[in-house]
Amino acid sequence: MKLILTGLLAGLLAATAAKADEMAFTSWGGTTQEAQTKSWAAPFEASSGIKVLQDGPTDYGKLKAMVDAGNVTWDVVDVEMDFAIKAAKDGLLEPIDYAVVPKADLDPRFSNEHSVGSFYYSFVLAWNKGTVTGEPTGWADMFDTKKFPGKRTFYKWSAPGVIEIALLADGVPADKLYPLDLDRAFKKLDTIKSDIVWWGGGAESQQLIASGEAAFGQLWNGRVFALQQDGTDVGVAWNQNLTAADVLVVPKGAKNKDSAMKFLAAATSPTGQAKFAEASGYAPINTKAKAEMPADAVKALPDAHVDGQINLDMNYWAEHRGEIATRWYAWQTK
Amino acid sequence: MQGSSFRRSSVAGLPAGSGSALPALLLVGLFFIVPVVALLLRSVTDPEPGLQNYAALFGSGTYVRVFLNTFLVASVVTAVTILVAFPVAWMLAIMPPALGSIVFGIIILSMWTNLLTRTYAWMVLLQRTGVINRALMGLGIIHEPLPLINNLAGVTIGMVYIMLPFMILPLVGTLRAIDPMTLRAAALCGASPFEAFRRILLPLSLPGIAAGGLMVFVMSLGYFVTPALLGGTSNMMLAEMIAQTVQSLLNWGLGSAAAFVLLVVTMALYAIQLRLVGAKRAGGGI
Numbered sequence: 001m002k003l004i005l006t007g008l009l010a011g012l013l014a015a016t017a018a019k020a021d022e023m024a025f026t027s028w029g030g031t032t033q034e035a036q037t038k039s040w041a042a043p044f045e046a047s048s049g050i051k052v053l054q055d056g057p058t059d060y061g062k063l064k065a066m067v068d069a070g071n072v073t074w075d076v077v078d079v080e081m082d083f084a085i086k087a088a089k090d091g092l093l094e095p096i097d098y099a100v101v102p103k104a105d106l107d108p109r110f111s112n113e114h115s116v117g118s119f120y121y122s123f124v125l126a127w128n129k130g131t132v133t134g135e136p137t138g139w140a141d142m143f144d145t146k147k148f149p150g151k152r153t154f155y156k157w158s159a160p161g162v163i164e165i166a167l168l169a170d171g172v173p174a175d176k177l178y179p180l181d182l183d184r185a186f187k188k189l190d191t192i193k194s195d196i197v198w199w200g201g202g203a204e205s206q207q208l209i210a211s212g213e214a215a216f217g218q219l220w221n222g223r224v225f226a227l228q229q230d231g232t233d234v235g236v237a238w239n240q241n242l243t244a245a246d247v248l249v250v251p252k253g254a255k256n257k258d259s260a261m262k263f264l265a266a267a268t269s270p271t272g273q274a275k276f277a278e279a280s281g282y283a284p285i286n287t288k289a290k291a292e293m294p295a296d297a298v299k300a301l302p303d304a305h306v307d308g309q310i311n312l313d314m315n316y317w318a319e320h321r322g323e324i325a326t327r328w329y330a331w332q333t334k
Numbered sequence: 335m336q337g338s339s340f341r342r343s344s345v346a347g348l349p350a351g352s353g354s355a356l357p358a359l360l361l362v363g364l365f366f367i368v369p370v371v372a373l374l375l376r377s378v379t380d381p382e383p384g385l386q387n388y389a390a391l392f393g394s395g396t397y398v399r400v401f402l403n404t405f406l407v408a409s410v411v412t413a414v415t416i417l418v419a420f421p422v423a424w425m426l427a428i429m430p431p432a433l434g435s436i437v438f439g440i441i442i443l444s445m446w447t448n449l450l451t452r453t454y455a456w457m458v459l460l461q462r463t464g465v466i467n468r469a470l471m472g473l474g475i476i477h478e479p480l481p482l483i484n485n486l487a488g489v490t491i492g493m494v495y496i497m498l499p500f501m502i503l504p505l506v507g508t509l510r511a512i513d514p515m516t517l518r519a520a521a522l523c524g525a526s527p528f529e530a531f532r533r534i535l536l537p538l539s540l541p542g543i544a545a546g547g548l549m550v551f552v553m554s555l556g557y558f559v560t561p562a563l564l565g566g567t568s569n570m571m572l573a574e575m576i577a578q579t580v581q582s583l584l585n586w587g588l589g590s591a592a593a594f595v596l597l598v599v600t601m602a603l604y605a606i607q608l609r610l611v612g613a614k615r616a617g618g619g620i
Binding site (some may be wrong): 059060061062064090151156157158197198200211212213321322325326329330332333334 | 394395396399400403461462463484562566567568570575577578580581582583584585586
């Protein structure tokens with residue numbers, strides 16, 4: 001019966017059965033996927049003759065349903081790294097064929113047996129210069145409503161970031177963040193709960209800050225970069241920027257595995273990574289990429305701000321996803 | 335439907351004409367019954383056979399809170415929708431038919447616009463820096479922006495707007511069927527307009543209100559986009575919670591259990607309404 005259900009679900013999801021010279025790439029939509037299409041898919045199509053169909057947004061439930069039903073229509077998927085670690089453990093992913101994907105120059109922090117880095121990014125503190133007087137310098141300022149009045153916006157879902165921010169603001173040293181003290185984090189978050197506006201997606205975070213609806217926010221650095229490129233007057237504090245990564249994975253049973261591996265090789269190549277980083281403001285995971293980028297584009301990357309940079313612990317999150325989420329939603333809906 | 339006028343066929347004891355209804359029945363079976371049964375099975379088999387998902391559901395303060403909140407939001411939305419829809423429906427019922435069909439067209443037209451677009455439009459209108467707050471502050475009526483979004487007010491405004499046609503349509507049908515002479519008779523007997531409304535119009539339009547109200551309430555229970563964008567997390571509704579449970583946490587069993595409980599409660603409400611107003615009147619006017 002379970003098979004019938006998953007079969008039905010996947011049957012509905014399967015829009016088109018992919019042909020031999022086609023493959024499907026799924027990412028998060030918006031400015032990020034546009035940059036991936038332009039920097040990776042278009043040159044790859046030209047050089048390999050394999051057509052890359054764009055799909056999205058990434059949906060972990062869909063991915064699991066496809067794998068469970070044995071009807072996988074996505075070949076390469078951009079996912080958050082903590083999810084990839086968990087999904088690999090649950091047997092949802094194909095191993096990466098490092099005979100096809102050159103590994104030597106890849107940042108070892110973001111590539112492993114079942115996933116290869118897509119890009120890495122930082123959560124930064126961004127603010128609308130039109131509504132904020134003064135200059136926030138760290139996460140503690142997001143919790144100081146006297147000094148910095150106004151609404152603050154944070155990422156809505158249970159994911160690496162907000163818990164760490166609350167702990168840092170409460171004075172926990174960066175190297176003592178893990179294991180996360182959830183009680184302390186929620187207690188700190190309680191102090192500003194009524195001032196929080198949640199954002200559920202990148203475009204929403206941009207809209208909140210650009211309109212001044214929220215004065216400050218925890219944003220992905222690439223989204224702040226895009227706002228600044230558009231001429232929006234946004235300030236950004238890189239102090240205590242929190243890195244996390246997206247990785248590319250191949251779902252177990254993907255129909256075009258060989259094409260997928262070739263695509264991964266192109267996407268993680270120095271040129272592919274350099275082009276994407278330049279277009280998005282997210283950092284390359286290929287250590288040779290920066291040499292191919294213009295100097296001013298390199299300056300906009302999280303790499304330029306390693307002082308005070310803190311790495312969110314993806315392995316810790318992969319391990320504790322469920323229990324943190326239970327606490328998170330219990331607190332949030334209260 | 336005139337259930338009582340069906341003749342029994344002598345062969346199988348099925349209503350005459352059920353042969354031609356077979357494709358429709360198959361469709362309902364395939365796209366409704368099968369998924370519902372699969373959902374139920376999943377909730378008691380995933381990850382292992384047993385009732386652990388239901389235990390987790392009712393043992394979790396979060397889910398219980400979200401359940402209660404879902405019913406609160408749906409009730410508020412239904413009540414406000416009825417209040418707003420009634421005058422519009424009455425106006426439509428007594429309007430000259432030509433003008434009425436134009437107004438009707440405008441109401442229907444709003445249903446053709448993409449839901450997400452309409453919800454985003456409300457965001458632009460309602461937010462602190464939005465059109466409404468700016469206008470009110472510009473006019474000096476308020477000095478601080480009103481909190482119209484990311485709370486119950488935002489969800490209610492956005493959802494009432496979307497639900498209005500579903501309330502107006504059955505109501506107009508019921509109101510048109512009311513003989514205007516009854517109101518005239520009431521006036522002749524000395525009833526004030528309010529008295530005529532309370533004792534004649536309102537009781538006679540109850541079936542339409544009940545039918546539309548139930549539809550709005552049930553649709554509201556499962557709403558996703560509008561509460562997610564216009565509400566705050568303390569007004570999180572069940573659909574969003576289920577989506578998180580399934581999509582992000584990959585807990586299909588718990589998500590299925592929650593969806594099934596919602597379905598059972600909804601069916602129970604429908605059954606109660608059938609009891610209260612009778613099958614014919616509950617469906618009447620649609």
